[in-house]
Amino acid sequence: MPLRVVEVVAGVIRDARGRVLLARRTEGRDLAGLWEFPGGKREPGESAEEALARELHEELGIEVEIGPALITVPQRYPDKRLRLDVRVITAWRGNAHGREGQALVWVPPGKLPTYSMPPADRPVVAALLQPPHYLVTPMPDGGDASWLASLEAALASGVRRVQLRAPGVEPQRWRSLVACAVHLCRQAGAEVLVNADVALAREFCIGVHLPAALLHSLDGRPLPTAIPVGASCHTAEDLHAAEALGCDFAVLGNLRPTPSHPGRAGIGWDGFAALREGVSLPIYAIGGLAPEDLDGARQCGAQGIAAIRGLWPAV
Known part of the structure; x- marks a missing residue:
């Protein structure tokens, strides 16, 4: 049987010091305990921008302005084929906190490679840090x-x-x-x-x-x-x-x-x-x-x- 395709959106969110926000996947989810760029699944009928704005509000309690695309990563997992669409967040308002019980961490960009991440998120780090x-x-x-x-x-x-x-x-x-x-x-x-x-x-x-x-x-x-x-x-x-x-x-x-x-x-x-x-x-x-x-x-x-x-x- 063909693997199901899951469309996911995520945002690169920076604070005033240039640090990047990561969220930890909670227990009971696939790849629990790994760190990822915040976001979630795109629902039918939603644009990528609509989905990302909704997910970041639901997960973090913030309102965002969505900037340019960074990278879209196709990644095959044992039970699905993921398409991770990553956008740069140009501005955001509110107090970012884990509304679903997830841990958050603000990471200096150079330290991002030291965090354990799902396979689809690793090319995102490279897109941020390595030459194009x-x-x-x-x-x-x-x-x-x-x-x-x-x-x-x-x-x-x-x-x-x-x-x-x-x-x-x-x-x-x-x-x-x-x-x-x-x-x-x-x-x-x-x-x-x-x-x-x-x-x-x-x-x-x-x-x-x-x-x-x-x-x-x-x-x-x-x-x-x-x-x-x-x-x-x-x-x-x-x-x-x-x-x-x-x-x-x-x-x-x-x-x-x-x-x-x-x-x-x-x-x-x-x-x-x-x-x-x-x-x-x-x-x-x-x-x-x-x-x-x-x-x-x-x-x-x-x-x-x-x-x-x-x-x-x-x-």
């Missing part, structure tokens, strides 16, 4: 100086997560380019990972991005938890392996046909959402995407978009 764009560098075919200039321009445009990737470049040249790129990224406050080379990542104290083949060959996380580990995924098996390994995020695609994958049809947004709902990792969509695809990506549960050409400026 993930740049994958192209080959330095135009010369090293031009490549570094384009990287610097990408960082100036706001890119804050970068994967350094240039297969086939001579090792000494690549090490020199990585050293320069790491310096630029750190100056800009951007997170940087290197593709596949765990030893090089350890040498420069940067993250590593694991190709799917390497992902399946490892029996443990290759770097400490404080250093990022990402993974390239194409199948549900890849995603489950990335989650089991303790990767911080994954990249899933290709969404559309691309020159780098000739003859491979894209999975499309429906295919992306169907794979996304099986894990609780933050997942970037990749494959023929550009910054203007971000809103559509978030509506399918993506952390954001990853790209080479779409995020790499010509200089």
Whole structure:
């Protein structure tokens, strides 16, 4: 039998200090004891905004002004398929308290990952804290100086997560380019990972991005938890392996046909959402995407978009 689909709305509520409100699921409910963003089920005939305003009044005793969508997370549970529609609350009035006996806590944003949450809520935390764009560098075919200039321009445009990737470049040249790129990224406050080379990542104290083949060959996380580990995924098996390994995020695609994958049809947004709902990792969509695809990506549960050409400026 097909699993029932449950539409849920939730709000990101901040206080004057910028802390985020979490509510604890009460005894007798599914996933009791876990912390979640406040909200509840959308009733038939309700808009998402109407449902969220009603739920937050019933649960917390507050009146709210609902702002932009943050992310919609499709998540599969053993007994249902959930669609969690999360909105930013731009203003609220009243004294927030647990009207249904639930505990509440105001959490500094950086502490949100330390709270135990249902699987659907974890990508919401990532959407609040992690970069929406993930740049994958192209080959330095135009010369090293031009490549570094384009990287610097990408960082100036706001890119804050970068994967350094240039297969086939001579090792000494690549090490020199990585050293320069790491310096630029750190100056800009951007997170940087290197593709596949765990030893090089350890040498420069940067993250590593694991190709799917390497992902399946490892029996443990290759770097400490404080250093990022990402993974390239194409199948549900890849995603489950990335989650089991303790990767911080994954990249899933290709969404559309691309020159780098000739003859491979894209999975499309429906295919992306169907794979996304099986894990609780933050997942970037990749494959023929550009910054203007971000809103559509978030509506399918993506952390954001990853790209080479779409995020790499010509200089």
